[in-house]
Amino acid sequence: MIYVAMGLIQILYVALNSLRVVLMIKGRRYLASFISTAEIFVYIMGLAIVLKNLDSWIGVIIYSASYGIGILLGMYLEQKIALGxxxxxxxxxxxxxxxxxxxxxxxxxxxxxxxxxxxxxxxxxxxxxxxxxxxxxxxxxxxxxxxxxxxxxxxxxxxxxxxxxxx
The missing domain is CATH 3.30.70.120 (Alpha-Beta Plaits)
Incomplete structure (x- = not known):
């Protein structure tokens, strides 16, 4: 169960990060700032879980792989909202x-x-x-x-x- 939480948290963090960057580029500063607050909260929660479980190489691999999945999700979201x-x-x-x-x-x-x-x-x-x-x-x-x-x-x-x- 901890591995699922690690993966989901990392996917959410990276997707929020991607969305924030797009919003910054588009000049939506207040929305980008709000999302960055949620983004860093998710990041700290995920990192805390990973640091408590560093002895598990499976957790580190899941956390790392979920970064790539988060990038894909962020790109998908950006295409769907299609700002600009x-x-x-x-x-x-x-x-x-x-x-x-x-x-x-x-x-x-x-x-x-x-x-x-x-x-x-x-x-x-x-x-x-x-x-x-x-x-x-x-x-x-x-x-x-x-x-x-x-x-x-x-x-x-x-x-x-x-x-x-x-x-």
């Missing part, structure tokens, strides 16, 4: 149908003309919540399976279509 926004740059030949569908979903689309190796292309940038990334890329792929997409996470926004929605 994604900027998607799209290069396509079939711009009109794509952009009308994207705009109908409430996204802002800024487009301009570019020159590719095989001719003129439309280059566009779309800003969306990270949670909506899959829906957005699926819509684009339905209309133009050959569209070239690059995504990145913007840090700051000033003005534009999304100005009111981002507050």
């Amino acid at each position: 926004h994604i900027a998607l740059q799209v290069i396509t030949e079939n711009e009109h149908e794509i952009w009308s569908r994207i705009r109908a979903k409430g996204y802002g689309v800024t487009t301009w003309t570019g020159q590719g190796v095989t001719g003129v292309r439309t280059v566009s940038v779309i800003l969306a919540p990270r949670k909506e990334y899959q829906d957005l890329t699926s819509t684009i792929r339905e209309v133009d399976p050959k569209a070239f997409m690059i995504s990145y996470e913007p840090n700051h926004f000033i003005g534009g279509f999304w100005k009111k929605k981002l507050k």
